Amino acid sequence: MDNDLWYKQRRIVDPAFSSGYLRGLMTAFNERAERLMTKLDEYADSPTPAHMQKLTNSLALDVIAKVAFGVDLDSLNISDSPFPRAIELCLKGTVDGPHDRSNLCGKKNKKVVQEIKEAAQFLRDTGATWINERKKAVQNGEDVPMDILTQILKSAGATWINERKKAVQNGEELKEEVDEVLGMKQEISYEDLGNLTYLTQVLKETLRLYPTAPATSRWLAKETVINGIKIPAGCGIMLSTYVSSKMDKFFKDPLTYDPDRFHLNAPKPYFCYYPFALGPRACLGQNFSQMEAKIAMAKLLQRFDFSLVPGQSSGILSTGTLRPQSEVVCMIKQRCSA
Secondary structure, three states: OOHHHHHHHHHHHHHHHOHHHHHOOHHHHHHHHHHHHHHHHOOOOOOOOEEHHHHHHHHHHHHHHHHHHOOOOOOOOOOOOOHHHHHHHHHHHHHHHHHOOHHHHOHHHHHHHHHHHHHHHHHHHHHHHHHHHHHHHHHOOOOOOOOHHHHHHHHOOOOOOOOOOHHHHOHHHHHHHHHHHHOOOOOOOHHHHHHOHHHHHHHHHHHHHOOOOOEEEEEOOOOEEEOOEEEOOOOEEEEEHHHHOOOOOOOOOOOOOOHHHHOOOOOOOOOOOOOOOOHHHOOOOHHHHHHHHHHHHHHHHHHEEEEEOOOOOOOEEEOOOEEEOOOOEEEEEEOOOO
C-alpha cells in the first residue's frame, strides 16, 4: 500500500469533512430530513405500515447525493431510481466475494456477477460524469454549489484523485430532550445538535452494539506482538469493533443497552470502541454521518410515535454494513404535541 499516495489523497479530502465546513451543510441536511417527515405523514395514523429501513436508506442516499455532488435524486419519492439497487448489488459483491468466492464464481451465478459488475460500472460512470461536469464548471468560472465535491476540487486545485430493550425505556427521555431543545422548530441548527446530549449518547450506544461497519483492516508495516503472538511485517489484520465493544473486559454488562455509558462524565472507552475506526485513517465521514443521523433522529422523535409490527426478527445481516434482518416495519402515529 502506497502510504504517501494515501496521505496525499487524505489531505485533499479532509477539509471537505471538517466540522467547520459541515456546519454550512445544515440546510441541506434539514431539507432532506424534512422530505422523510413528509413521506411519513402519508403513513401516520393510517393502516399502512412503513418500511423504515428502505425509507432511511433512501434518506441517506439523497443526503449524500445532494451534499456531496449537488444532485437531487429524491429516491424517497422516485420508486424506480436505479441507485438503491446498484448500491445493494455492489455491497453484495463486496461481502460475498471475499467471504466465499465459490458463492459468486460458480457458473450458476454468472448472471449475478454480471449484474454486480454492471451496477459498479453504473455507479462509477455516474460519479465520473458528475465530477467531470463540475470540473468544467469550476474551470469556466461558473457558479457552482458549495458542496463536498466543490470543496474537494478546491482543495485539490481543481484536480481529482480516483479513488433496539432500553431503547423503548429511554424513548420518553429522548422526546423530552428534543422537545426542550427544539420545540416545534423545523430548522435544526448546529448549536441545537450540541445541546442534544442524550440523543448523542443514544446514537453512540447504538453504534457500540450495532456498528454500521463491524470491522476494519490494517496492514502491519513492522513486526508486531499482540497478546504474545508475533505477527510478521507485511501482514493484514482485521480489527472488529463489533467484538471488542461487547467484551466485559471493556464494558460492564456489555450486552445491556445503556446510553449512560457515553455520559460526558463517564470514563471514555479508549481503543475498544471504534465504529468509525481510529487514527489517521479513521472514517473521513464520521462527523458527516453523525450530523445526518442526529438531525433525522431528532425530527422523527419530534413528529412521530413508532410501534414495530409484531413478528419481526431482531437479528442482523452483514451486507458490507450491518443492517436489520427484518425491514423494520412500523405503524406510525402523529405525536399529540406535534
